[in-house]
Amino acid sequence: MDGQVKPFLRSEPIPEVNNEPVKVVVTDSLQDMVFNYGNNVMLEFFAPWCGHCKQLAPILEEVAISFENDADVLIAKLDATVNDVPVDTFDVQGYPTLYFRSASGNLLSYEGDRTKNDIIDFIQKNRDKPAQADLAKPESEKSEAVKEDPAKDEL
Numbered sequence: 001m002d003g004q005v006k007p008f009l010r011s012e013p014i015p016e017v018n019n020e021p022v023k024v025v026v027t028d029s030l031q032d033m034v035f036n037y038g039n040n041v042m043l044e045f046f047a048p049w050c051g052h053c054k055q056l057a058p059i060l061e062e063v064a065i066s067f068e069n070d071a072d073v074l075i076a077k078l079d080a081t082v083n084d085v086p087v088d089t090f091d092v093q094g095y096p097t098l099y100f101r102s103a104s105g106n107l108l109s110y111e112g113d114r115t116k117n118d119i120i121d122f123i124q125k126n127r128d129k130p131a132q133a134d135l136a137k138p139e140s141e142k143s144e145a146v147k148e149d150p151a152k153d154e155l
Contacts, residue, residue, distance in 0.1 A: 009084045021064035022057075023076040027083040033076060034101055040073045040127040041101045042110070042119070045080040050095040055114070062116045063123075072103065072130050073123060103128040 011027030018024055025033050025043065034041050044060060046053040064075035078085070085092050089107070090099055098110035100123065108126060112118045 011083050012079065021061050021068060021075065023064075023074060025076045025078045025083075027078075027085075030078065030083075030086070033074070037074060038103060039071070039130045040103050040123065042073070042075050042123055043099050043101070044077040045085060045090065045092045045095065045097040045099075046077055047081045047095040048079060049081075052114075053096045056096050059114060059116050059119070063119050066116070066120060067123070073127065100126055102126055103130045 009027050014026055014029045015024050022044075023033065034043055042060075042063070044053075044056065046056075060075055060077070067073040067075060080092055080095065080097075090097070091109070096114075098119075100108045100110055102108075106126070106128070110119070110122060112122050
């Protein structure tokens with residue numbers, strides 16, 4: 001009652017190998033791969049039995065392959081039938097549901113056509129430079145987080 005018990009969240013195990021073009025995200029890796037990643041992430045919430053999801057899978061794979069050499073963009077998927085979805089962040093009413101999180105933290109629902117070119121155009125239009133680009137800014141424009149003394153950083 002005093003909020004000290006951690007809520008139970010369903011999550012598949014974090015994959016040991018995640019080398020496919022479309023990366024697998026589970027509840028336990030969602031924070032690291034989407035929110036703490038610092039780059040642009042297109043995330044699909046899907047159900048394995050969903051016909052529309054099966055149609056979208058090869059298209060997302062093509063999109064992921066087209067961004068393979070772009071370290072600033074990650075294409076990922078989360079099986080929403082076996083992983084809990086944070087309902088305070090994502091509104092998943094059906095499958096597939098696509099969200100895009102820019103490197104600066106903007107979260108957008110993707111409502112466009114499910115074609116390779118439309119998804120790529122959406123990502124290009126809404127993407128930001130990754131947080132590491134902050135280091136190239138003049139000292140007066142750097143965020144407070146970058147100004148911290150690295151010697152104080154603890155593991």
